[in-house]
Amino acid sequence: MALVQRTARPSDNLAGYFAGGEASRLALSDGSRVGVIGGGPAGTFFTHFLLRLAAAVDLDVAVDIYEPRNFAYQGPAGCNHCGGIVSESLVQLLATEGINLPPSIVRRGIESYVLHMDIGNVRIETPLHEKRIAAVFRGNGPRVSEPIGASGSFDGYLLELAASSGAKVVRKLVNEISWDGGRPQVTSSDGATATYDLLAVAAGVNSQALQLFGEVAPQYHSPKTLKTFICEFKLSPEALDRHIGPSMHVFLLDIPRLEFAALIPKGEFLTLCLLGHDVDNALIDTFLSAPEVKACFPDGAVPSPVCHCFPRVNVVAAARPYGDRIVWIGDSGVARLYKDGIGSAYRVAKAAAKTVVHHGVADEDFRRHFWPACKRIDNDNSIAKVIFAVSGLIQKLRFLRRGVLRMTANEQRRQARRRHMSTVLWDLFTGSAPYREVLSRSFHPEFPAMLCWNLIAGNAVRARRNGSEEPSHE
Secondary structure (H helix, E strand, C coil): CCCCCCCCCHHHHHEEEEECCCCCCCCCCCCEEEEEECCCCCHHHHHHHHHHHHHCCCCCCCEECCCCCCCCCCCCCCCCCCCCCEHHHHHHHHHHHHCCCCCCHHEECCEEEEEEEEEEEEEEECCCCCEEEEEEECCCCCCCCCCCHHHHHHHHHHHHHHCCCCEEEEECEEEEEEEECCCCEEEECCCCCECCCCEECCCCCCCCHHHHHHCCCCCCCCCEEEEEEEEEECCCCCCCCHHHHHHHEECCCCCCEEEEEEEEEECEEEEEEEEEECCCCHHHHHHHCCCCHHHHHHHCCCCCCCCCCEEEEEECCCCCCCHHHHHEEHHHHCCCCCCCCCHHHHHHHHHHHHHHCCCCHHHHHHHHHHHHHHHHHHHHHHHHHHHHHHHHHHHHHHEEEEEHHHHHHHHHHCCCCHHHHHHHHHHHHCCCCHHHHHHHHHCCCHHHHHHHHHHHHHHHCCCCCCCCCCCCCC
């Protein structure tokens, strides 16, 4: 559908800014209406914080959340029904904000990682008790899963929380965005229109909604993305306990174009997440044919997936994800590279809500008070690219893999007080710490010395593939 011709920019109706670059005159007031496109974590976190902060300053605003998906239905109709990892530190952080996730959402507690390489594998236990992570379904789960209701899904619970806080959930698809007298106007799939004082876009990079802003907000350029692969295998509880256990299984294999791969247990399902360059069926088949992968399944046979998709992920932040009366949050703006998408959605959504309530809804307000939070994540992603480049070298160079495996195995076996490699790998795989912290830990004086020693020792005993220096599958 063609977009309605823009009749006015929001700034066309403004008297301008105060002299000296002070805060703008654009701000919400009693009776203001806010539209939120997308009822995933970013949209619901934003709504929660907006309504809470507004109530604290006696500001009465109305919020509409446009979300056509029903999270109580089995996938893949709305997508996002399967993926989801939440660190316990994030769970605790949300609890301090009054967001207490019910136990029914957690499909399996992850207590360790198993790192698989062609030279062997090693189990990495959680460095600290509070660093465990929870595997969740964003929605109900794969298409063959049993119906559980919205309260059993992560996104469904957050959407119910937003509704209980006073937001109205509009079960309609947004077809068109335009300007109405300097305010954003939303046209939904049934032709109904609504004009808002602020529009928060939390649609995600896999949504068609981002294509609606080319003419309406020319300053905004959507994020660069990378195609991934996610699928679900259904296994018996006994098979999951025996072959997978309470662990996420991560693979560092020398497969061209493969960046990262993991198997994550969730209830009676096993989720495969595969990241790489130009992910296609050939790369997927190569990965699933690897002996290290097949060993994770009963009798070494990988079953046919019950559900699969090729979603895209944000790898480069959007250009200028804000303007007068409009802001992009979540994946449509900036997200942490490869990891902790829910955590970055929480941080950016909270920054946007604080800006809206305490400063205003003008372009300049978002630039001064919202954009710094986005830049912190974006700058951290620059460090992540260096870390993943090193990870790529480890995947390609066998002598590096031997050193990393030996150092990690020794730390785990000896219950070392300082688990340098184990902690770096845990935080890298879970996303529970910023990438800058992961990098800084590798500069600890003991880290390079121990790594060099293990590189020498590990390669000196490389013939002992099944010995204590290179542990076999547990």
